[in-house]
Amino acid sequence: MGGRKCEVTGRFAPAIHEKGQKKVRFAALNLANQSGHARDKPASKHFSARASRVIHGRTMSNKLRFGLPKGSLQEATIQKMAKAGFNISVSSRSYIPHVDDEELEIRLIRAQEISRYVEHGYLDCGITGHDWVMENGSKVHEVGEFLFSKATRQPARWVLCVPENSPVKSVKDLQGKRIATEVVNLTKKYLKKHGVKAEVEFSWGATEVKAHELVDAIVEVTETGSSLRANKLRIVDTLLVSTPRLIVNLAAWKNRWKRQKIETLALLLQGALEAETKVGLKMNIAERNLAALLKSLPALRNPTIASLSLKGWVAVETIIDEHVVREMIPKLKAAGAEGIIEYPLNKVVY
Numbered sequence: 001m002g003g004r005k006c007e008v009t010g011r012f013a014p015a016i017h018e019k020g021q022k023k024v025r026f027a028a029l030n031l032a033n034q035s036g037h038a039r040d041k042p043a044s045k046h047f048s049a050r051a052s053r054v055i056h057g058r059t060m061s062n063k064l065r066f067g068l069p070k071g072s073l074q075e076a077t078i079q080k081m082a083k084a085g086f087n088i089s090v091s092s093r094s095y096i097p098h099v100d101d102e103e104l105e106i107r108l109i110r111a112q113e114i115s116r117y118v119e120h121g122y123l124d125c126g127i128t129g130h131d132w133v134m135e136n137g138s139k140v141h142e143v144g145e146f147l148f149s150k151a152t153r154q155p156a157r158w159v160l161c162v163p164e165n166s167p168v169k170s171v172k173d174l175q176g177k178r179i180a181t182e183v184v185n186l187t188k189k190y191l192k193k194h195g196v197k198a199e200v201e202f203s204w205g206a207t208e209v210k211a212h213e214l215v216d217a218i219v220e221v222t223e224t225g226s227s228l229r230a231n232k233l234r235i236v237d238t239l240l241v242s243t244p245r246l247i248v249n250l251a252a253w254k255n256r257w258k259r260q261k262i263e264t265l266a267l268l269l270q271g272a273l274e275a276e277t278k279v280g281l282k283m284n285i286a287e288r289n290l291a292a293l294l295k296s297l298p299a300l301r302n303p304t305i306a307s308l309s310l311k312g313w314v315a316v317e318t319i320i321d322e323h324v325v326r327e328m329i330p331k332l333k334a335a336g337a338e339g340i341i342e343y344p345l346n347k348v349v350y
Contacts, residue, residue: 062103062257062258062261063103063104063105064103064104064105064124064125064258064261064262065105065107065122065123065124065125066104066105066106066107066123066124066125066126066265067106067107067108067109067114067117067118067123067125067126067127067128068081068088068097068106068107068108068109068126068127069108069109069110069111069114069126069127069128069129069244070095070108070109070110070111071110071111072111073111073127073129073244074090074108076148077127077244078090080146080148080269080272080273081269083272083275083276083346083347084265084268084269084271084272084347085268085272086099086100086101086104086265086268087099087100088106090108095107095108095109096108103261107123109123109126111128111129111132112132112135112136112182113132114126114127114128114132114247115128115132115133115136115138115140115247116136116138118138118140118247118248118249119136119138119139119140119249119250120249121249121251121252123249124248124249124252124258124262125143125246125247125248125249125252125258125262125265126246126247127146127244127245127246127247128244128245128247129156129242129243129244129245130145130240130242130243130244130245131156131158131183131186131221131240131242133245133247134185134186134240134242135183135184135185135186136185137185138247139250140247140248140249140250141247141248141249141250141253142245142246142247142248143245143246143247143248143262143263143266144245144246144266144269144270145243145244145245146243146244146245146246146269146270146273147243147244147273148244148273153276153277154223154224155223155241155242155243156221156222156223156241156242156243157221157222157223157238157240157241157242158183158186158219158220158221158238158239158240158242159219159220159221159222159228159235159236159237159238159239160179160190160217160218160219160235160236160237160238160239161208161211161217161218161219161220161228161233161234161235161236162211162216162217162218162233162234162236163211163212163232163233163234164232164233164234166216166217166234168216168217168236169236170236170237171190171191171194171196171236171237172194172196174191174196174198174216174217175196175197175198176197176198177198177199177215177216177217178198178199178200178201178215178216178217179191179198179199179200179201179215179216179217179218179219180200180201180202180203180207180210180211180214180215180217180218180219181200181201181202181203181207181218181219181220182202182203182207182220182221183219183239183240184200184201184202186219186239186240187200187219187239188200190219190239201215203218207220208220208227208228208231208233209231211231211233212231212232217236218233219239220233221242246262246265246266246269248262267349268347270349271347271348271349272346272347274347274348274349274350275344275345275346275347275348277321277322277323278319278320278321278322278345278348279319279320279322279325279342279343279344279345280317280318280319280342280343280344280345281316281317281318281319281320281325281328281332281340281341281342281343282315282316282317282339282340282341282343283315283316283317283332283337283338283339283340283341284308284313284314284315284316284337284338284339285313285314285316285335285336285337285338286312286313286314286336287312287313287314288312289335289336290305290314290316292335293316293332293335293336293337296331296335297328297331297332297335302318303316303317303318304316304317304318316337319345319348325342329342
């Protein structure tokens, strides 16, 4: 008879040889329940603590259940997460993606529903539009605002629209009329604010088409307005401007570990978004030309300046907005800069 040290109890237990088999079964739980061991209170506590941490050979750890929007914002959100340092792979057959962070559990859920699941605690946190938080009336904590969308960096707008030839000029003209929209609660609040009574019906989709035949007006979301113009619709008013938000369950926000993890996520995501519109510039320039260079190019405020091994020359490095680079590089060259290098950035954290 041999023996083996139990990973759970820390004590040696006898090996049990089953008849006709060479398998050895390790009786850890039997040992833990022996009367002598049960009377040992400190050991009993030790067993409970370790047993709660070790299950089937795996150590339990903190987990953060994170909801990401499925649908139009899915691809853009996963790209931003990757730039923040969290690589997510999605299977077409599963709503549970894989992420290269053992402390995260990702769930793909429609943006319209995320705020409700965060509020009720099924999700610890999630990224969804401010519009859906308002539409659902969810009581959640907002950690950060992220300026990105499925097509542009512009915020989404929920707008009141009518056909181009409609006599409707303002919301007041919709008294007693019918409006189709996906954001029924937002629309009803908007009408109440303006003292207008109208019928508001939920639209399952293709809302732009209904404006010409089925209803008097629609409330639809847009970024650029191109789809509305293509459907010969005219914007009467804007109900809400919305951007993606990182929201957190109120109880989860009070948990020290979860709060720290969420704040790290927010910091890295914001840094990745800041980096998207900026680039780094490096160059060498003679010290005698440095003052004139900085004076003539105010965008190079507070650059990093380092001496080179070649006496009388310095290296200049700075971060600037990407859209001005094409105008700046020729000016840098004309000012005496050499070896100009432009490079992309992953994150910019202020």
